[in-house]
Amino acid sequence: RKEVEQDPGPFNVPEGATVAFNCTYSNSASQSFFWYRQDCRKEPKLLMSVYSSGNEDGRFTAQLNRASQYISLLIRDSKLSDSATYLCVVNRRSGGYNKLIFGAGTRLAVHP
Amino acid sequence: GAVVSQHPSWVICKSGTSVKIECRSLDFQATTMFWYRQFPKQSLMLMATSNEGSKATYEQGVEKDKFLINHASLTLSTLTVTSAHPEDSSFYICSARDGISNYGYTFGSGTRLTVV
Numbered sequence: 001r002k003e004v005e006q007d008p009g010p011f012n013v014p015e016g017a018t019v020a021f022n023c024t025y026s027n028s029a030s031q032s033f034f035w036y037r038q039d040c041r042k043e044p045k046l047l048m049s050v051y052s053s054g055n056e057d058g059r060f061t062a063q064l065n066r067a068s069q070y071i072s073l074l075i076r077d078s079k080l081s082d083s084a085t086y087l088c089v090v091n092r093r094s095g096g097y098n099k100l101i102f103g104a105g106t107r108l109a110v111h112p
Numbered sequence: 113g114a115v116v117s118q119h120p121s122w123v124i125c126k127s128g129t130s131v132k133i134e135c136r137s138l139d140f141q142a143t144t145m146f147w148y149r150q151f152p153k154q155s156l157m158l159m160a161t162s163n164e165g166s167k168a169t170y171e172q173g174v175e176k177d178k179f180l181i182n183h184a185s186l187t188l189s190t191l192t193v194t195s196a197h198p199e200d201s202s203f204y205i206c207s208a209r210d211g212i213s214n215y216g217y218t219f220g221s222g223t224r225l226t227v228v
Contacts, residue, residue, distance in 0.1 A: 004155070042222065044219060087155070
């Protein structure tokens with residue numbers, strides 16, 4: 001079983017739609033949580049951190065449930081430019097280092 | 113903001129040759145550098161963690177003699193893929209702790225390696 005699991009998608013949605021991505025992680029020692037965005041053949045870029053209290057950044061809302069080891073991302077009013085792969089990422093300490101563990105990503109395609 | 117410059121962005125090499133990838137922190141000192149590999153439609157997999165002036169720590173299953181990592185200065189880390197084979201074709205990305213950005217990790221732009 002992968003340490004960070006995501007539905008690979010693709011999610012094909014029209015502009016203006018609301019879409020939700022889910023992610024689960026298996027290591028309860030995970031300390032911090034993030035959503036990254038990765039465009040094709042590019043490096044991942046931090047979208048937002050995720051907290052148990054939930055956090056919102058414009059059209060994006062992220063939520064963490066530590067008890068169920070579940071992370072979500074909600075995108076409202078989808079834009080064409082939101083088309084990308086969204087990576088669920090956890091940070092945990094191992095071997096003396098903090099390490100980022102990436103999910104395989106969920107692909108989003110927003111169409112006109 | 114913090115920038116990590118990674119070169120080359122893409123490279124094609126013959127089977128059996130070696131390829132060196134460089135990551136350079138431009139405006140901060142990268143004490144720790146992480147090297148990842150990503151195959152198509154798969155997640156970024158951590159290969160190794162390097163600290164300036166010491167030996168790299170490799171993840172399980174990554175051959176340290178094949179993937180040589182050097183982190184000789186606070187601004188430069190290199191990954192050399194030795195005796196490359198077609199199965200080494202992948203997207204290699206470095207990441208550094210920068211102590212500047214909100215979270216603290218800055219990624220290079222990646223290197224697409226194709227071994228023919």
